Amino acid sequence: xxxxxxxxxxxxxxxxxxxxxxxxxxxxxxxxxxxxxxxxxxxxxxxxxxxxxxxxxxxxxxxxxxxxxxxxxxxxxxxxxxxxxxxxxxxxxxxxxxxxxxxxxxxxxxxxxxxxxxxxxxxxxxxxxxxxxxxxxxxxxxxxxxxxxxxxxxxxxxxxxxxxxxxxxxxxxxxxxxxxxxxxxxxxxxxxxxxxxxxxxxxxxxxxxxxxxxxxxxxxxxxxxxxxxxxxxxxxxxxxxxxxxxxxxxxxxxxxxxxxxxxxxxxxxxxxxxxxxxxxxxxxxxxxx
Amino acid sequence: xxxxxxxxxxxxxxxxxxxxxxxxxxxxxxxxxxxxxxxxxxxxxxxxxxxxxxxxxxxxxxxxxxxxxxxxxxxxxxxxxxxxxxxxxxxxxxxxxxxxxxxxxxxxxxxxxxxxxxxxxxxxxxxxxxxxxxxxxxxxxxxxxxxxxxxxxxxxxxxxxxxxxxxxxxxxxxxxxxxxxxxxxxxxxxxxxxxxxxxxxxxxxxxxxxxxxxxxxxxxxxxxxxxxxxxxxxxxxxxxxxxxxxxxxxxxxxxxxxxxxxxxxx
Ligand SMILES: Nc1ncnc2c1ncn2[C@@H]1O[C@H](COP(=O)(O)OP(=O)(O)OP(=O)(O)O)[C@@H](O)[C@H]1O
Ligand SMILES: [Mg+2]
Numbered sequence: 333x334x335x336x337x338x339x340x341x342x343x344x345x346x347x348x349x350x351x352x353x354x355x356x357x358x359x360x361x362x363x364x365x366x367x368x369x370x371x372x373x374x375x376x377x378x379x380x381x382x383x384x385x386x387x388x389x390x391x392x393x394x395x396x397x398x399x400x401x402x403x404x405x406x407x408x409x410x411x412x413x414x415x416x417x418x419x420x421x422x423x424x425x426x427x428x429x430x431x432x433x434x435x436x437x438x439x440x441x442x443x444x445x446x447x448x449x450x451x452x453x454x455x456x457x458x459x460x461x462x463x464x465x466x467x468x469x470x471x472x473x474x475x476x477x478x479x480x481x482x483x484x485x486x487x488x489x490x491x492x493x494x495x496x497x498x499x500x501x502x503x504x505x506x507x508x509x510x511x512x513x514x515x516x517x518x519x520x521x522x523x524x525x526x527x528x529x530x531x532x533x534x535x536x537x538x539x540x541x542x543x544x545x546x547x548x549x550x551x552x553x554x555x556x557x558x559x560x561x562x563x564x565x566x567x568x569x570x571x572x573x574x575x576x577x578x579x580x581x582x583x584x585x586x587x588x589x590x591x592x593x594x595x596x597x598x599x600x601x602x603x604x605x606x607x608x609x610x611x612x613x614x615x616x617x618x619x620x621x
Numbered sequence: 622x623x624x625x626x627x628x629x630x631x632x633x634x635x636x637x638x639x640x641x642x643x644x645x646x647x648x649x650x651x652x653x654x655x656x657x658x659x660x661x662x663x664x665x666x667x668x669x670x671x672x673x674x675x676x677x678x679x680x681x682x683x684x685x686x687x688x689x690x691x692x693x694x695x696x697x698x699x700x701x702x703x704x705x706x707x708x709x710x711x712x713x714x715x716x717x718x719x720x721x722x723x724x725x726x727x728x729x730x731x732x733x734x735x736x737x738x739x740x741x742x743x744x745x746x747x748x749x750x751x752x753x754x755x756x757x758x759x760x761x762x763x764x765x766x767x768x769x770x771x772x773x774x775x776x777x778x779x780x781x782x783x784x785x786x787x788x789x790x791x792x793x794x795x796x797x798x799x800x801x802x803x804x805x806x807x808x809x810x811x812x813x814x815x816x817x818x819x820x821x822x823x824x825x826x827x828x829x830x831x832x833x834x835x836x837x838x839x840x841x842x843x844x845x846x847x848x849x850x851x852x853x854x855x856x857x858x859x860x861x862x863x864x865x866x867x868x869x870x871x872x873x874x875x876x877x878x879x880x881x882x883x884x885x886x887x
Binding site for chain 1 (some may be wrong): 632633634797798800801802803804805806807808821822826827830831
């Protein structure tokens with residue numbers, strides 16, 4: 333699986349007084365099994381970008397290729413693509429509509445053309461993998477708490493068994509525990525099923541902890557594209573566009589300023605701990621932990 | 622997708638027409654509509670045309686924008702023209718089979734078509750240059766005297782502005798839910814009528830729920846800020862007539878006098 337975006341531009345409300353160019357000349361190649369984070373200030377075009385990946389929005393100009401096939405070809409089956417690239421919207425719980433959670437999760441696989449039985453099997457598997465307790469499966473989705481609804485909605489997309497999973501701020505409005513659970517779930521899907529994951533997030537800590545590649549959007553263009561370490565090394569430029577690096581990055585820079593040669597690219601607590609310990613042991617011989 | 626529909630269709634621009642008080646514009650629109658049904662001769666027609674296009678020019682709204690509104694009345698327009706053309710009695714000009722076109726019919730059809738087109742163009746100037754909020758403000762203030770006979774003017778105006786405010790929100794919401802269901806493989810286009818109607822369920826259920834939730838939230842928020850209806854309520858931006866409004870009233874008066882004079886003497 334690979335997705336290629338070639339010079340994609342997108343303009344909202346084209347040819348009206350409210351014209352907005354939301355994407356400008358986006359070139360991107362997403363390979364099989366990558367775990368990608370997308371960050372950017374509000375209105376930078378993240379949601380617009382990811383809606384292109386499954387053909388929900390048609391680019392004003394430019395091309396998108398899924399496995400080498402042009403998705404804008406007139407005989408390309410967009411409906412199939414939507415099953416392969418699972419898109420979880422911001423606040424996905426607003427899309428629940430069935431009488432029970434289980435029936436709602438079956439909606440996706442049924443649309444993909446699976447038989448009733450297959451759909452139910454897939455729904456079982458999906459609900460189990462998101463860790464929603466069985467007590468809730470046959471209740472109305474509207475009786476669930478926010479976090480539980482979120483899981484049900486993610487299960488609704490997972491049940492289609494997509495090859496790639498795209499999530500638009502899946503942790504918005506959740507408490508720290510709910511946030512960690514959802515992100516751990518996503519990381520597990522990536523680890524165990526080698527699923528390609530694209531995660532839109534506002535939290536630098538989250539993306540630094542989970543993703544392998546980080547894309548920074550600014551005013552509809554890609555500003556940086558690299559590993560979290562590479563991207564956060566530009567923390568000054570990130571601040572200029574209204575973003576920031578994770579807290580530890582700042583700490584590491586402070587340490588270096590004070591003459592402690594800790595690596596500047598640490599972006600997570602673990603990495604920071606490692607490099608600080610190394611710096612100390614180089615200076616004082618071995619250090620007890 | 623759905624957002625491309627323009628409802629209320631305010632067109633932001635910096636023009637004298639935009640700056641006028643909404644009450645002035647409401648009054649001018651009424652006078653204009655009245656004048657459309659007063660003219661009978663080519664001279665009257667010329668005066669109305671002159672007035673209309675002068676205002677269109679002043680408003681700085683692209684002409685193409687106004688013409689868009691005409692699409693909605695194409696069918697009505699055709700029916701009117703055909704009926705007037707064939708069913709007006711009088712001196713036959715052309716006749717074939719059982720149909721005949723009379724001179725009076727031709728004239729009537731032409732004038733009716735022009736009236737309808739001008740009606741839409743003229744009233745779209747009002748909606749294109751006035752924000753929905755200004756419009757309801759203007760209505761509320763113009764209709765204030767009706768309060769005396771216990772018409773709840775303020776409440777009606779408030780309901781109107783809330784409804785207008787909610788239209789784009791609901792369209793946006795529909796768009797979002799539609800996309801979310803499309804992402805789950807929903808299909809809103811293919812199939813027969815029954816299938817299409819069924820396909821709407823995943824769209825309508827979440828939409829209704831969100832509409833009720835929003836209405837509830839809004840009611841709570843209004844109450845939390847001590848909203849208690851129109852009595853003693855002041856406005857942050859009260860409507861005030863300015864110099865240009867005076868000029869506008871004079872011009873509109875002049876225009877109306879001209880149309881009436883032309884009707885009498887030409
Ligand atoms: N349906 C729409 N119609 C018109 N303009 C839109 C629409 N959706 C988004 N925009 C505009 O396009 C630009 C990019 O929006 P987008 O939703 O992609 O931003 P985002 O990066 O996802 O922001 P956020 O972090 O707030 O979710 C913004 O300027 C926004 O105002
Ligand atoms: Mg967004």
